[in-house]
Amino acid sequence: MTAPDPSPHRLGRRHLLRAGSLGAGALGVGAASVGLDRSLRRRGAETGPAGDGPAPHAAAVIPFHGPHQAGIETPAPAAATFLGLDLREEVDREGVLRLLRLLTDDAARLTRGQSALADTEPEMAAEPAALTVTVGFGPGLMERAERAVPDWLAPLPPFGIDQLEERFTGGDLLLQVAAEDPLTVSHAARMLLKDARAFTRVRWVQPGFRRSPGTQAPGTTMRNLFGQLDGSANPRPGSDHFAKVVWIDEGPFTGGTSMVLRRIRMDLDGWDEADRSAREQSTGTRMDSGAPLTGGTEFSPPDFTQVSANGFPVIGEFSHVRRARGVDEGEHQEIFRRPYNYDEAPPPGSTALSEAGQIFVSFQADVLGQFVPIQQRLDALDLLNQWTTPIGSAVFAIPPGCAEGEHLGQSVLE
Amino acid sequence: MTAPDPSPHRLGRRHLLRAGSLGAGALGVGAASVGLDRSLRRRGAETGPAGDGPAPHAAAVIPFHGPHQAGIETPAPAAATFLGLDLREEVDREGVLRLLRLLTDDAARLTRGQSALADTEPEMAAEPAALTVTVGFGPGLMERAERAVPDWLAPLPPFGIDQLEERFTGGDLLLQVAAEDPLTVSHAARMLLKDARAFTRVRWVQPGFRRSPGTQAPGTTMRNLFGQLDGSANPRPGSDHFAKVVWIDEGPFTGGTSMVLRRIRMDLDGWDEADRSAREQSTGTRMDSGAPLTGGTEFSPPDFTQVSANGFPVIGEFSHVRRARGVDEGEHQEIFRRPYNYDEAPPPGSTALSEAGQIFVSFQADVLGQFVPIQQRLDALDLLNQWTTPIGSAVFAIPPGCAEGEHLGQSVLE
Numbered sequence: 001m002t003a004p005d006p007s008p009h010r011l012g013r014r015h016l017l018r019a020g021s022l023g024a025g026a027l028g029v030g031a032a033s034v035g036l037d038r039s040l041r042r043r044g045a046e047t048g049p050a051g052d053g054p055a056p057h058a059a060a061v062i063p064f065h066g067p068h069q070a071g072i073e074t075p076a077p078a079a080a081t082f083l084g085l086d087l088r089e090e091v092d093r094e095g096v097l098r099l100l101r102l103l104t105d106d107a108a109r110l111t112r113g114q115s116a117l118a119d120t121e122p123e124m125a126a127e128p129a130a131l132t133v134t135v136g137f138g139p140g141l142m143e144r145a146e147r148a149v150p151d152w153l154a155p156l157p158p159f160g161i162d163q164l165e166e167r168f169t170g171g172d173l174l175l176q177v178a179a180e181d182p183l184t185v186s187h188a189a190r191m192l193l194k195d196a197r198a199f200t201r202v203r204w205v206q207p208g209f210r211r212s213p214g215t216q217a218p219g220t221t222m223r224n225l226f227g228q229l230d231g232s233a234n235p236r237p238g239s240d241h242f243a244k245v246v247w248i249d250e251g252p253f254t255g256g257t258s259m260v261l262r263r264i265r266m267d268l269d270g271w272d273e274a275d276r277s278a279r280e281q282s283t284g285t286r287m288d289s290g291a292p293l294t295g296g297t298e299f300s301p302p303d304f305t306q307v308s309a310n311g312f313p314v315i316g317e318f319s320h321v322r323r324a325r326g327v328d329e330g331e332h333q334e335i336f337r338r339p340y341n342y343d344e345a346p347p348p349g350s351t352a353l354s355e356a357g358q359i360f361v362s363f364q365a366d367v368l369g370q371f372v373p374i375q376q377r378l379d380a381l382d383l384l385n386q387w388t389t390p391i392g393s394a395v396f397a398i399p400p401g402c403a404e405g406e407h408l409g410q411s412v413l414e
Numbered sequence: 415m416t417a418p419d420p421s422p423h424r425l426g427r428r429h430l431l432r433a434g435s436l437g438a439g440a441l442g443v444g445a446a447s448v449g450l451d452r453s454l455r456r457r458g459a460e461t462g463p464a465g466d467g468p469a470p471h472a473a474a475v476i477p478f479h480g481p482h483q484a485g486i487e488t489p490a491p492a493a494a495t496f497l498g499l500d501l502r503e504e505v506d507r508e509g510v511l512r513l514l515r516l517l518t519d520d521a522a523r524l525t526r527g528q529s530a531l532a533d534t535e536p537e538m539a540a541e542p543a544a545l546t547v548t549v550g551f552g553p554g555l556m557e558r559a560e561r562a563v564p565d566w567l568a569p570l571p572p573f574g575i576d577q578l579e580e581r582f583t584g585g586d587l588l589l590q591v592a593a594e595d596p597l598t599v600s601h602a603a604r605m606l607l608k609d610a611r612a613f614t615r616v617r618w619v620q621p622g623f624r625r626s627p628g629t630q631a632p633g634t635t636m637r638n639l640f641g642q643l644d645g646s647a648n649p650r651p652g653s654d655h656f657a658k659v660v661w662i663d664e665g666p667f668t669g670g671t672s673m674v675l676r677r678i679r680m681d682l683d684g685w686d687e688a689d690r691s692a693r694e695q696s697t698g699t700r701m702d703s704g705a706p707l708t709g710g711t712e713f714s715p716p717d718f719t720q721v722s723a724n725g726f727p728v729i730g731e732f733s734h735v736r737r738a739r740g741v742d743e744g745e746h747q748e749i750f751r752r753p754y755n756y757d758e759a760p761p762p763g764s765t766a767l768s769e770a771g772q773i774f775v776s777f778q779a780d781v782l783g784q785f786v787p788i789q790q791r792l793d794a795l796d797l798l799n800q801w802t803t804p805i806g807s808a809v810f811a812i813p814p815g816c817a818e819g820e821h822l823g824q825s826v827l828e
Binding site for chain 2 (some may be wrong): 123183184186197204209267321
């Protein structure tokens with residue numbers, strides 16, 4: 001299950017999409033069974049052929065080819081680096097296609113533990129550790145490839161809370177490089193950048209982390225740097241509901257999705273000064289269990305009608321959970337979040353104890369219909385805004401996956 | 415084995431040291447059996463009481479109390495942050511002692527999964543993930559505590575290859591915070607900094623990574639970002655030889671050691687341009703196996719007398735392995751290396767693909783007699799210097815461990 005499939009698949013994209021939507025084709029099922037439960041994959045690796053060795057995560061392989069790109073529905077591994085690249089001025093449509101063929105070849109090799117073509121360090125590629133490489137297109141790439149830019153593929157509308165910095169914003173091309181091991185991520189990102197170098201300039205690099213393998217219990221939600229359970233409302237990977245929330249089902253990006261990537265600085269020093277009650281009021285949930293203040297478990301629906309003895313709503317109107325979920329009928333939108341944390345050295349001269357936050361990553365079929373209304377509500381009124389500041393922002397179109405012999409974006413740019 | 419020991423130990427430091435040196439006392443054995451094999455600890459956790467849960471690494475505990483501080487002989491976990499702090503001007507001897515009592519209390523709690531005193535996020539402390547907190551003293555702290563500064567506790571002599579930056583150099587107090595999970599490290603570092611804030615200013619913060627749990631096979635050596643097996647010559651933790659190389663056996667720091675911490679930038683872009691043969695000549699070892707070019711395995715001694723058909727030494731005179739090991743009789747010194755990698759965003763405006771390198775960390779009983787001669791030989795002639803540049807440097811005195819009821823540094827500063 002976790003070993004690279006040695007048989008070459010020569011299926012076309014349409015076949016893949018069909019297989020994927022039926023949940024049946026060999027590739028679709030393979031990707032799903034490997035991808036949908038990090039713990040299962042791990043357990044599988046430990047007891048299966050790949051697990052006879054003593055470093056089970058090192059050998060884990062997430063199939064690169066399939067109807068959807070890996071790195072979205074597949075479990076979020078421990079380490080990721082997000083690379084925002086700009087095309088060099090002289091790169092034209094042919095150049096874009098050459099670049100994508102190169103990156104696709106690199107990604108297919110690296111994710112199955114083979115070295116990239118120009119790689120002089122095959123040992124560093126030998127342990128893919130569930131490596132995924134996910135590619136996204138900014139509006140600049142679509143233009144350069146002489147194809148229509150979808151109306152939603154544009155900077156987000158400005159929000160009042162934004163303090164965006166150019167160095168974390170925008171980009172023509174996105175590479176999300178993620179694996180269970182940061183050394184694998186580091187090497188894969190270098191190899192991809194090396195091959196992309198003739199075509200692109202690095203606009204930004206954002207390394208992030210989640211829990212190490214074996215430290216997050218399967219099926220549980222990760223805490224963010226504020227200590228909040230973060231992602232409780234996510235649609236469940238592998239479900240029909242997930243597919244509906246995430247995958248685009250018409251037009252050139254069918255089988256793909258959109259990614260919103262926002263760098264959100266978290267004021268941990270300020271958060272430390274808030275007591276537990278203030279924190280719980282700001283989110284509308286309990287710090288310990290993540291349950292709504294109206295009771296139940298992390299996954300219980302909040303009861304926005306419940307009032308306390310003195311007549312106030314138990315979950316405040318301006319709490320994060322209420323604003324995120326929507327207040328009025330018909331306001332309930334969903335996105336799939338797959339964030340990473342960052343915690344870096346404070347800038348020189350700063351008296352802050354940390355420069356930390358979240359690389360917020362969400363996938364949704366419809367940026368304008370799903371992400372934007374949620375963010376507009378949070379922007380207008382969300383107590384959590386006191387401690388969070390978006391300092392970077394980008395939207396990318398994620399093309400569908402590809403079959404062997406194809407390159408990423410082929411169907412979109414053909 | 416990996417669960418916190420609930421019984422309070424009220425043993426004095428001398429007892430601990432005696433127990434440690436005999437390898438017998440309850441604490442000494444406990445620390446050794448937990449500490450010396452990351453894979454055993456992991457396996458123990460998976461099959462033992464702490465391992466019934468599905469996140470075995472989360473519950474792993476490395477005992478804080480003992481004859482030596484944890485975080486040296488104990489296995490190097492996946493994530494670490496190194497904090498260099500300067501004492502505020504107004505902090506006197508009493509202030510230093512108060513600070514150390516506070517940090518000792520925090521460290522003892524956090525490493526066993528309890529929250530620090532001022533911590534409003536007990537959930538974040540609940541999973542120690544093999545957390546260790548190791549404290550070191552710079553010369554400034556000894557002076558402030560009105561105690562003699564050992565002659566070796568000073569900046570290293572300048573080396574020709576150095577391009578030291580103030581922002582990564584020196585410091586009065588060192589905290590090495592390490593765990594199998596970066597979220598644990600992030601939280602613990604914050605809690606310690608919060609309590610240290612009234613006494614210290616942050617001088618530098620250096621986060622680093624090693625392989626994730628389950629990606630490095632037990633007993634094997636980690637590759638660094640150059641792809642080199644790095645640490646093959648290390649003395650084996652738990653051995654008498656290790657004790658001889660690392661622990662100070664006389665004077666106030668008995669049971670302690672010295673730490674050299676150097677930030678070494680690695681020119682990965684330049685390294686990429688070197689072919690495999692040039693790389694192997696520069697180190698004197700094979701890239702794949704780490705074996706000396708004269709044959710054998712990673713652990714075989716290099717044969718410096720072997721010459722090739724045309725009469726040249728197989729391992730060049732200027733190769734890293736030859737310079738590191740010493741050329742003439744009596745030149746062989748040893749240190750224990752416990753490095754971490756860093757790979758961060760290139761500085762704004764840079765055309766480099768990465769800002770990466772190694773947080774070189776070594777422990778040795780005698781800085782001047784062990785570390786300095788090795789570094790002097792490497793400084794004078796080492797082909798690897800082409801691609802490496804030390805940009806930060808600090809030396810710290812690591813006091814011995816302490817028993818419950820004592821604080822770190824108590825014996826040194828009493």
